[in-house]
Amino acid sequence: MENKNPDQLVDKKTTLNGTPVAEDHQEKMFIISVLTENKSGLLNGVTIVFTRRKVNIESINVSITEVEGVSRYTILVRCTREVVEKVVKQIRKLVEVLGAFVYEQEEIHYQELALYKVQTKHIMNGNKVEDLVRNNGARILVIEENYIVIEKTGHMHETHAMFEKLKPFGVLEFVRSGRIAISKSKRETTTFLKEVEEASKIKINK
Amino acid sequence: METLLAKDIEKSVKHGQKISGAEAVILSLLCEGVETVFGYPGGAIMPIYDALFQYQEELQHILVRHEQGAIHAAQGFARVSGKVGVCMATSGPGATNLITGIADAKIDSTPLVCITGQVASHLLGTDAFQETDVIGISMPVTKWNYQVTCVEEIAEVIAKAFYIAHSGRPGPVLIDITKDAQFAEAEFKYKKCESIRSYHPVPKINHDHIKQAIDLIHQAERPYMLIGQGITLSGAEKEVKAFVEKSGIPVASTLLGLSAFPPDHDLYVGYLGMHGNYGPNVLTNKCDLLIAAGMRFDDRVTGNLQTYARQAKVLHIEIDPAEIDKNVKTNVAINADAKEALALLTEKVNKRSFPDWLAEFRKCNKLETEKVINRHIYPDQGELKMGEVIHLISEKTKGEAIVVTDVGQHQMATSRYYKFRSNKSNVTSGGLGTMGFALPAAFGAKIGAPEREVIAIIGDGGFQMTLQELGSIFQYKVPVKIVVLNNNFLGMVRQWQQLFFEKRYSSTEMVNPNFTTIVSGYDIPAKKVANREEIGQAIDDMLAHQGPYFMEVMVEKEENVFPMVPSGACVTEIRLE
Numbered sequence: 001m002e003n004k005n006p007d008q009l010v011d012k013k014t015t016l017n018g019t020p021v022a023e024d025h026q027e028k029m030f031i032i033s034v035l036t037e038n039k040s041g042l043l044n045g046v047t048i049v050f051t052r053r054k055v056n057i058e059s060i061n062v063s064i065t066e067v068e069g070v071s072r073y074t075i076l077v078r079c080t081r082e083v084v085e086k087v088v089k090q091i092r093k094l095v096e097v098l099g100a101f102v103y104e105q106e107e108i109h110y111q112e113l114a115l116y117k118v119q120t121k122h123i124m125n126g127n128k129v130e131d132l133v134r135n136n137g138a139r140i141l142v143i144e145e146n147y148i149v150i151e152k153t154g155h156m157h158e159t160h161a162m163f164e165k166l167k168p169f170g171v172l173e174f175v176r177s178g179r180i181a182i183s184k185s186k187r188e189t190t191t192f193l194k195e196v197e198e199a200s201k202i203k204i205n206k
Numbered sequence: 207m208e209t210l211l212a213k214d215i216e217k218s219v220k221h222g223q224k225i226s227g228a229e230a231v232i233l234s235l236l237c238e239g240v241e242t243v244f245g246y247p248g249g250a251i252m253p254i255y256d257a258l259f260q261y262q263e264e265l266q267h268i269l270v271r272h273e274q275g276a277i278h279a280a281q282g283f284a285r286v287s288g289k290v291g292v293c294m295a296t297s298g299p300g301a302t303n304l305i306t307g308i309a310d311a312k313i314d315s316t317p318l319v320c321i322t323g324q325v326a327s328h329l330l331g332t333d334a335f336q337e338t339d340v341i342g343i344s345m346p347v348t349k350w351n352y353q354v355t356c357v358e359e360i361a362e363v364i365a366k367a368f369y370i371a372h373s374g375r376p377g378p379v380l381i382d383i384t385k386d387a388q389f390a391e392a393e394f395k396y397k398k399c400e401s402i403r404s405y406h407p408v409p410k411i412n413h414d415h416i417k418q419a420i421d422l423i424h425q426a427e428r429p430y431m432l433i434g435q436g437i438t439l440s441g442a443e444k445e446v447k448a449f450v451e452k453s454g455i456p457v458a459s460t461l462l463g464l465s466a467f468p469p470d471h472d473l474y475v476g477y478l479g480m481h482g483n484y485g486p487n488v489l490t491n492k493c494d495l496l497i498a499a500g501m502r503f504d505d506r507v508t509g510n511l512q513t514y515a516r517q518a519k520v521l522h523i524e525i526d527p528a529e530i531d532k533n534v535k536t537n538v539a540i541n542a543d544a545k546e547a548l549a550l551l552t553e554k555v556n557k558r559s560f561p562d563w564l565a566e567f568r569k570c571n572k573l574e575t576e577k578v579i580n581r582h583i584y585p586d587q588g589e590l591k592m593g594e595v596i597h598l599i600s601e602k603t604k605g606e607a608i609v610v611t612d613v614g615q616h617q618m619a620t621s622r623y624y625k626f627r628s629n630k631s632n633v634t635s636g637g638l639g640t641m642g643f644a645l646p647a648a649f650g651a652k653i654g655a656p657e658r659e660v661i662a663i664i665g666d667g668g669f670q671m672t673l674q675e676l677g678s679i680f681q682y683k684v685p686v687k688i689v690v691l692n693n694n695f696l697g698m699v700r701q702w703q704q705l706f707f708e709k710r711y712s713s714t715e716m717v718n719p720n721f722t723t724i725v726s727g728y729d730i731p732a733k734k735v736a737n738r739e740e741i742g743q744a745i746d747d748m749l750a751h752q753g754p755y756f757m758e759v760m761v762e763k764e765e766n767v768f769p770m771v772p773s774g775a776c777v778t779e780i781r782l783e
Contacts, residue, residue: 036404037403037404041341041345041353044342044345045345048345048346052346085531086528086532089527089528089532090528092527092528093526093528095349095350095370095402095404095405096404097404098403098404193403196403196404196406197403199406199410200401200402200403200404200405200406201400201401202406202408202409202410203408204408204440204543204545204546
């Protein structure tokens, strides 16, 4: 074993397959997808993991899945790869969590939904708002006497661009949903759950 | 005390007969083989205490003097018995008083089931009398918690609680039961929990990782092994010894790993960490392979991570996947129970020895013995030193006692100078560093291992944090030996003030009461010792006494614990004086 200055050896560590571990200190967006039993109070347990490490949740969505009794949390965070990996390991430790996965943007198909409330007079007088709706793939959800609600799905920059375009007309209210995502992986939830169930029955061979 | 079998308990409840939720709690505990609970009653848990009244023969309840006493006692009980410790408290302040102990048990992986009473379910969220959101408060510090609001859930939830508390990496579980669920009635049927779909306590061993580990070990010329409490928790004491003896690898222990490996063994090189031994710390940065088993690279062990074992390959054997690569990046990780993994490794490892490498540890030990150890355990002048008191207690008990320590200088002196020769004998608050831990943990330990000698070593500061538990020791005549090493200072903080804060002794000097007078009030024999000539005989008298006994030892006022790796420094920057 060579005796070098320890400081020069910082990046020498390798992973199991021998590739160098990238000390990735760059922050970026990650999607954490968590499958859980549908139990009340679990949301608190999940968010505590982030709070402890002072990682801010950009958006969070909880929904049912194709499997009865199983929920999916889709959490968007900005942090480093190293931190997100540690956070996910802690989430997996929660007793009611069935599985937790980290994705970068390229590994998922994702979408968000935005709603914009503007005064009805803007579609009555001229067709500028109507053009905006048409040209941006949005739709008008409701028309009331005083206001209309426009709905647009898309990525954050798209829904935000629409907001910027509507601004001159006066947006009364603007809301955007949390991100939801579906992974590009071929794994089926039911197959995964079978594996999870098998793993829960392993006993120590003493 | 009569031990009931689960089937007898179930039979005792007639088919179709309904029993109260409170009684279901007691029967569930009996079905889990619980014989002792530590607790304190109060409004919201009264139905359970009422049910307990008719099961006094089967289930012993130890009434403590403060709920923190109950939980630390349950911790002491669990640590020495390997069983799940059980404690009970009422809602509100009763429940919040458990929190420190729960956090302590979480960080030190102690299996506990805590049962708290809660206001009736229709009052939840209304700021009712003694209502607190104990589920919310305890969530970050429990392995699992659950609020029971209907009687039918009780047996199933308690079964789950015990399964989660003791399996995998153990930890504390809290079950909060509303008063209406305790009063309501239902049929009782108990089934032990054997698996939970979403919970995987036992990792499946990856045999490729075992093979990679063996390759790493065979390539190494200066391998070095660190063991932690995981060895004790998985009962791998024999396996680690077999592995070390075959592989020839020197082994050191963390604070909580002490008592898992024989201290007189040729391959045992000492104790790790901030106040650990010299060689085990500095040679961490000289080994070429660091094998860590059942330990989590706490910052008190590693010091500065940027300079920690950078030259070495790292092999980590650990049951909790979240600990792997958390602080120290591994080259190979075996995610497994230590007992299982070490048995497999021992089978495949080549028989070797490393005499030159071991000699380096011996050399360091010689230096430390001359510069530090001899001065602390064999001083011939001046006031009594903590080290010499611990050394004498160790000699006179032949290292066979269970030693329960609090937190501070006396704790470090004990971990350095008590030679733990018997397994499951070291009970201390490691991760959380909870002052006030030792007194209640010691009487819990004595109840968990009644046939063993249990000695609590406590500082004058920590003793006064849970001193009220003398009442529990008195009431139940628990024959623990209590040693207070008194320097009239919060010694460890004072040491840091001396070394790092220019001797500005801010709020660390204590004006203490007459401890022996207080203890005498509890009818516990109390002796005060202040000089070297008396100490040997005083320890003999203490050990010879049948029953609880208190000994206050006046020690050097401004003694420092050395060696010391300053907080955040590199392990090689260890100071001997």
